[in-house]
Amino acid sequence: MFKPHNLKKLRVFVSIVFLLSLSFIFLDTKETFPVWFRESFLFLQLVPSVIQATTVIGWMALGILVVIILTLLFGRIYCSFICPLGILQDVITRIANLFRKKKRRFRFLKARNILRYSLLIVVVAASFSGFIIILGWLDPFSVFGRFMTHAVRPVYIYINNGISSLLFSINNYWLNPIEFRAYSWASAGAVVALMTLVVWMAAAYGRQYCNTVCPVGTFLGLLSKFSLYKIRLDQQLCNSCGLCQQVCKAGCINTKEKSVDMSRCVGCYNCLTACKSNGVLYSIGLPITSDASHNSSRRQFLGSSASLVIATAGLANTIDQPQHENPTTIPEEKNFPVSPPGSKSLDHFVSKCIACHLCVSVCPKQVLQPSLFEYGLKGFLQPRMDYHTSFCNFDCTLCGEACPTGAILPLTLEQKHVEQIGKVVFIRRNCIVRTDLTDCGACSEHCPTKAVIMVPWRKVLLIPEVKPEICIGCGACEYACPTKPFKAIYVDGNKVHQIADKPEVLEQLAAPKPEDDFPF
Amino acid sequence: MKRRDFLQKTAAATLVAGTAFKFGSFSSLWAMEASAVNDKPYDLVAVRNGEPEAMFDKAIESLGGIGKFVKPGRSVVVKPNIGWDVSPERAANTHPGLVKRIIEHCFQAGAKDVFVFDNTCDLWTACYNNSGIETAVKSAGGKMVPGNVEKMYHEVQIPGGEKLKTALVHETILNSDVFINVPILKHHASARVTIAMKNLMGIVWDRRFWHRNDLHQCIADFCLYSKPTLNVVDAYRVLTRNGPRGVSEADVLLTRNLLVSTDIVAIDAAATRVFGSEPDEIPHIVIGHDMGIGNMNLQQLSINRISM
Numbered sequence: 001m002f003k004p005h006n007l008k009k010l011r012v013f014v015s016i017v018f019l020l021s022l023s024f025i026f027l028d029t030k031e032t033f034p035v036w037f038r039e040s041f042l043f044l045q046l047v048p049s050v051i052q053a054t055t056v057i058g059w060m061a062l063g064i065l066v067v068i069i070l071t072l073l074f075g076r077i078y079c080s081f082i083c084p085l086g087i088l089q090d091v092i093t094r095i096a097n098l099f100r101k102k103k104r105r106f107r108f109l110k111a112r113n114i115l116r117y118s119l120l121i122v123v124v125a126a127s128f129s130g131f132i133i134i135l136g137w138l139d140p141f142s143v144f145g146r147f148m149t150h151a152v153r154p155v156y157i158y159i160n161n162g163i164s165s166l167l168f169s170i171n172n173y174w175l176n177p178i179e180f181r182a183y184s185w186a187s188a189g190a191v192v193a194l195m196t197l198v199v200w201m202a203a204a205y206g207r208q209y210c211n212t213v214c215p216v217g218t219f220l221g222l223l224s225k226f227s228l229y230k231i232r233l234d235q236q237l238c239n240s241c242g243l244c245q246q247v248c249k250a251g252c253i254n255t256k257e258k259s260v261d262m263s264r265c266v267g268c269y270n271c272l273t274a275c276k277s278n279g280v281l282y283s284i285g286l287p288i289t290s291d292a293s294h295n296s297s298r299r300q301f302l303g304s305s306a307s308l309v310i311a312t313a314g315l316a317n318t319i320d321q322p323q324h325e326n327p328t329t330i331p332e333e334k335n336f337p338v339s340p341p342g343s344k345s346l347d348h349f350v351s352k353c354i355a356c357h358l359c360v361s362v363c364p365k366q367v368l369q370p371s372l373f374e375y376g377l378k379g380f381l382q383p384r385m386d387y388h389t390s391f392c393n394f395d396c397t398l399c400g401e402a403c404p405t406g407a408i409l410p411l412t413l414e415q416k417h418v419e420q421i422g423k424v425v426f427i428r429r430n431c432i433v434r435t436d437l438t439d440c441g442a443c444s445e446h447c448p449t450k451a452v453i454m455v456p457w458r459k460v461l462l463i464p465e466v467k468p469e470i471c472i473g474c475g476a477c478e479y480a481c482p483t484k485p486f487k488a489i490y491v492d493g494n495k496v497h498q499i500a501d502k503p504e505v506l507e508q509l510a511a512p513k514p515e516d517d518f519p520f
Numbered sequence: 521m522k523r524r525d526f527l528q529k530t531a532a533a534t535l536v537a538g539t540a541f542k543f544g545s546f547s548s549l550w551a552m553e554a555s556a557v558n559d560k561p562y563d564l565v566a567v568r569n570g571e572p573e574a575m576f577d578k579a580i581e582s583l584g585g586i587g588k589f590v591k592p593g594r595s596v597v598v599k600p601n602i603g604w605d606v607s608p609e610r611a612a613n614t615h616p617g618l619v620k621r622i623i624e625h626c627f628q629a630g631a632k633d634v635f636v637f638d639n640t641c642d643l644w645t646a647c648y649n650n651s652g653i654e655t656a657v658k659s660a661g662g663k664m665v666p667g668n669v670e671k672m673y674h675e676v677q678i679p680g681g682e683k684l685k686t687a688l689v690h691e692t693i694l695n696s697d698v699f700i701n702v703p704i705l706k707h708h709a710s711a712r713v714t715i716a717m718k719n720l721m722g723i724v725w726d727r728r729f730w731h732r733n734d735l736h737q738c739i740a741d742f743c744l745y746s747k748p749t750l751n752v753v754d755a756y757r758v759l760t761r762n763g764p765r766g767v768s769e770a771d772v773l774l775t776r777n778l779l780v781s782t783d784i785v786a787i788d789a790a791a792t793r794v795f796g797s798e799p800d801e802i803p804h805i806v807i808g809h810d811m812g813i814g815n816m817n818l819q820q821l822s823i824n825r826i827s828m
Contacts, residue, residue: 030645165671171633176645177669364643393643395605395650438734439803441710442727446641450762454709460803462709480641482728503767509760518566518825519793520818 007269007282011080019087026148026361027156029178035401044082046216047139048404051132051352055406068223075224075231077267079210079217085140086210086266088147089202093249096203109205109251111261112212120218130347131378136354140214141404143194145356146381150187151195153361154180181366182389187357187381206249211264221263231265231272231282233258238279244271330430331486336493337374338385338422338473341392342400342408345496346375352407355381359399359408365390367475368399382407385421387475387491394448394474417449420500422473422491424451426466430488433463443477443489449503452477452489464489469501563821564781564790570828572618572756575778579752580625582824583780589749590698592630597637597696598622598662599748600653601704601719604765605642608652611757611772612765614704616652618754618778622700623660635692637665638722641765644668665692673725680811681741683733688725693746701748701784705755705777705791707763710735712802713795714764715788716751717743736803743784743813753779753791760795785814786821793818 021041024033043049043063053061067078079086097104119138126134136142157178164175201208210217231253233244238258245253248271252264271280336346340359343349360368360383369386371379385392394417400410411419432440443464444452451471454462466489473491481487565582567575580586590596600614608616623634636657640647644667648654654664666672673688693699703719710731711718717739721727723746730738755777762771777794781787785808789799799805799816809816 161669161671168665168672171663173663173665176666177671179668364645393605393646395646396643432732436732436734438736439710439712440731440735441708442731444709445764448765448767450767462712480728480731482731484732505768506761506770508770509773518568519796520566520790520823 005273008273011077011267011269014081015087015090018082019084019091022084022144023148023152026145026358027153028362029364031398038402042404044078045141045404046078046220047135047141047354048356051354051405051407055348055352056409058406060404067220071220071223071227073228075227075229075262075265075267076217076220078220079207079266080268083140083210083216084144085198085214086207088144089198089207089209090249090268092199092202093206105246106206106248106251108245108248108254108256109208109211111264116212116218116221119213120215123215130351132351132354133378133380133382135215136356136381137190137194138213138215139354139356140210140216142354142356143198145358145361146187146191147195149357149361150184150191154183179366182369182386184370184381186372187370190381206251207266208251210266211250211252217266224262224265227262228284229282230262230284231260231280233260234279234281237277238275239277241277243274243276244280247271247274330427332427332490333425334490334492336422336495337371338387338475338491338493339375339497340368340383340385340399340408341416341419341421341472341497342397342403342411343421343497344409346493347495349407350375350379350382352405353379353382354405354407355383356404357381357383358402358404359383362398362402364396364398365393367392385473385475385491385493387478388487389479391446391475391479418472418500418502420472420494420498422471422475422493423468424466424471424473424477424489425468425492426452426464426489427486428463428488430483430486431464432483432488433457433461435483437461440482442480442482446476446480448472448474448476449500451500451503470503472500561822562824563783563815564779564786564818565824565826566790567778567780567826567828569776570778571776572615572754572778573621575756575776575826575828576618576621576625576752576780578826578828579778579780582826585629586622586625586750587629589700590626590629590631593632594630594697595633595635595695596626596631596698596700597635597692598626598657598700598702599693599719599723600636600638600702600754601706601714601722602638602647602651602653603641603722605640605646605650606766607650609757609769609772610766611704611759612706612763613647613651613653614702615754615756616656618752618756619653619702620656620660622702622752623657623662626698626700627661631698634660634662635665635696636662637667637690637692639667639690639725639727640722665690667722670725676745678741678745680744682737684730684738684741687742687745689746690723690725693723698750699746699748701751703751703753704757704759705753705795706759706766707761707771707795709763711739711804713788713792713797715753715791716748716784717788717804717808720746720748736807739804740807740811740813743808744811748784749782751779751781751784751787753777753787755779755791755794758795783814783821785809785816786818788814789816789818790823 025038043060046067049063123135157180161177164177198209240255242255245255250264250266252261339349367390368383370381371384374384397411397416400408441454444454449470451467452464455465457463475491478490481489565579567579600619602613604612606612626634657664672691676689701716703716706714708714758773758775759766760773779787788805792799
């Protein structure tokens with residue numbers, strides 16, 4: 001027998017599982033769970049999966065189909081069951097309620113169609129013209145990801161390290177401290193801006209972010225108008241008491257007119273639990289074709305489309321030009337930023353990355369840091385390899401495994417070892433060996449392929465010599481180089497990633513024989 | 521009966537004197553530990569043609585056992601080279617079996633705790649794991665201590681240091697009673713070879729300062745501050761080129777040597793010979809000798825050479 005009460009319980013249970021798992025994915029520094037665990041929660045995230053489907057046909061792309069089918073069957077339940085930002089808003093509302101004397105009452109809100117459809121169109125048009133970062137700024141998964149990475153994670157690390165150092169004081173080394181190499185203030189700003197908007201909207205209007213700003217919410221709203229199951233008010237049993245309306249955080253129930261705007265219903269099922277007269281139905285029904293608002297919203301949708309496509313097309317700028325046109329010798333002259341291994345090319349990366357910062361969270365060396373304008377305006381906050389902060393561990397492929405959009409494609413270790421993301425450049429005039437006439441060699445020491453070797457110089461010294469053809473651009477040399485303020489050795493990004501030559505395999509030397517004597 | 525009297529009195533006197541000596545030294549345990557180290561039978565022990573564990577057994581036995589250096593109830597820090605995220609066969613990190621055997625000896629001698637750490641170059645968790653050292657240490661009952669956060673390092677003064685006046689040193693070194701330095705002998709791009717003196721760079725935080733301020737001088741200067749109780753050089757597998765990380769196993773030679781000494785300059789000089797170079801070609805060894813940190817003139821040392 002169909003029990004509407006259980007639907008809300010189911011929703012609460014599933015949403016808690018999703019929120020906790022997705023949060024953990026951003027905090028896990030020890031690879032506690034296997035890749036399939038991460039993927040099974042990520043593949044249902046709509047925006048990442050859509051972008052990934054444009055790059056690779058993997059099972060992650062199946063997520064789109066699942067979400068669309070779920071929506072066509074049950075409405076926008078994605079927003080209440082799966083979307084971490086949506087669930088987070090529910091948590092915020094719940095916590096806010098603890099501090100209220102009277103429980104919060106929602107009311108019916110008018111649909112802000114022009115705003116939400118315009119934003120959807122801007123985002124779609126911008127994405128097609130290479131400005132995918134606008135989608136990244138508004139996409140709920142990315143907003144949530146940056147919130148976790150730049151707000152929750154530092155607190156988590158701080159607490160972890162506090163406990164860890166307490167344990168150290170009693171000679172217990174059970175909990176490892178986590179390094180914290182750099183803090184991205186630009187990302188913090190983005191987090192504060194977006195989260196302020198989300199929290200303010202949630203506090204003032206319920207799920208208003210989801211129903212006006214969120215491109216996923218707007219898109220799924222279009223679909224859920226045609227969903228098989230619909231929330232509706234029974235024209236006889238409903239006595240317009242308003243109980244359901246008071247618990248509807250989407251503000252989509254109008255009890256006076258006994259109507260429900262399914263395009264804004266987030267499928268939380270609170271109304272089913274609230275109704276005392278069995279007046280709220282969740283049942284199979286045909287789309288309401290005579291609905292006047294439906295027609296008008298479609299007109300607005302089409303109208304705003306045309307103008308905005310034209311407007312955004314002009315925005316696209318490119319990073320084809322080297323950023324420094326008049327090179328001087330002493331400062332590092334980086335023509336291109338370095339994008340992570342597996343991102344194929346700057347164009348590929350910039351056009352696929354939504355800056356969810358999952359790679360930033362999982363990178364054990366923390367070499368991946370959010371960019372400012374290294375990729376140009378259209379890559380604002382997309383992660384780059386920051387070799388002044390750290391370098392890329394040779395035997396690590398975690399960023400490609402984590403990336404949910406395919407902006408960073410997974411590499412095998414073998415591929416990673418020759419994936420050339422940039423090339424080494426040596427500025428002899430900056431080098432310690434030349435300026436101070438002392439040995440150094442920190443660069444060569446760290447190089448995993450020996451693309452930097454030390455060669456005899458001025459009889460008693462050794463000075464670096466670079467072999468860019470076997471360099472993979474990991475940045476170990478640049479990171480290790482001790483010179484200030486400019487490095488004597490650095491990696492210039494490859495606009496299109498290349499395959500490096502393998503280091504020359506030297507022949508095995510002869511071992512001393514057992515019958516030899518001690519050399520002293 | 522004169523003769524018998526004499527003998528009786530002598531025996532009694534000897535007994536009293538002996539007891540006094542015993543109690544006298546007992547009251548100053550530290551002085552005794554120091555004298556034990558000074559009374560060692562050899563300046564350096566070199567062993568060849570064995571497995572790392574067996575070679576260490578031989579070497580430490582000829583020095584009178586590790587009990588000479590590790591007294592019951594003391595805490596010990598063992599500092600191998602764990603700088604790189606590579607397998608033991610690549611010989612960029614100290615042999616895990618050797619580290620394990622040293623820890624076992626320490627516990628047999630009654631050590632309270634044995635700590636192991638390094639300030640690694642590659643990702644530290646990967647280095648600890650893939651070097652095989654973490655597993656080896658834990659199986660011997662030792663504790664792996666992280667070295668990845670600056671908070672664990674505290675400033676020390678280096679009196680007499682020419683370039684290096686201060687350094688941030690890991691607290692495990694500062695808090696332990698006994699320091700056993702266990703480097704692996706390797707080629708090194710900057711220092712030419714890396715052995716015992718260079719291995720001490722792994723107990724400090726800011727290595728860039730050393731590279732910026734005359735690397736060889738800083739390596740020698742730091743030895744003024746830090747004198748390991750014992751140095752054990754792993755020269756079982758030797759990375760002969762592309763050091764200190766190496767590119768492939770082709771860079772590695774199986775030489776099956778092990779050296780033990782309390783003299784950090786002497787052991788580096790001897791290991792340099794094993795490597796195939798001359799000690800006077802290695803600037804930090806020469807500087808260390810000239811500063812009086814140790815003796816690089818191998819012909820002046822009493823060396824116990826053991827072939828297995």
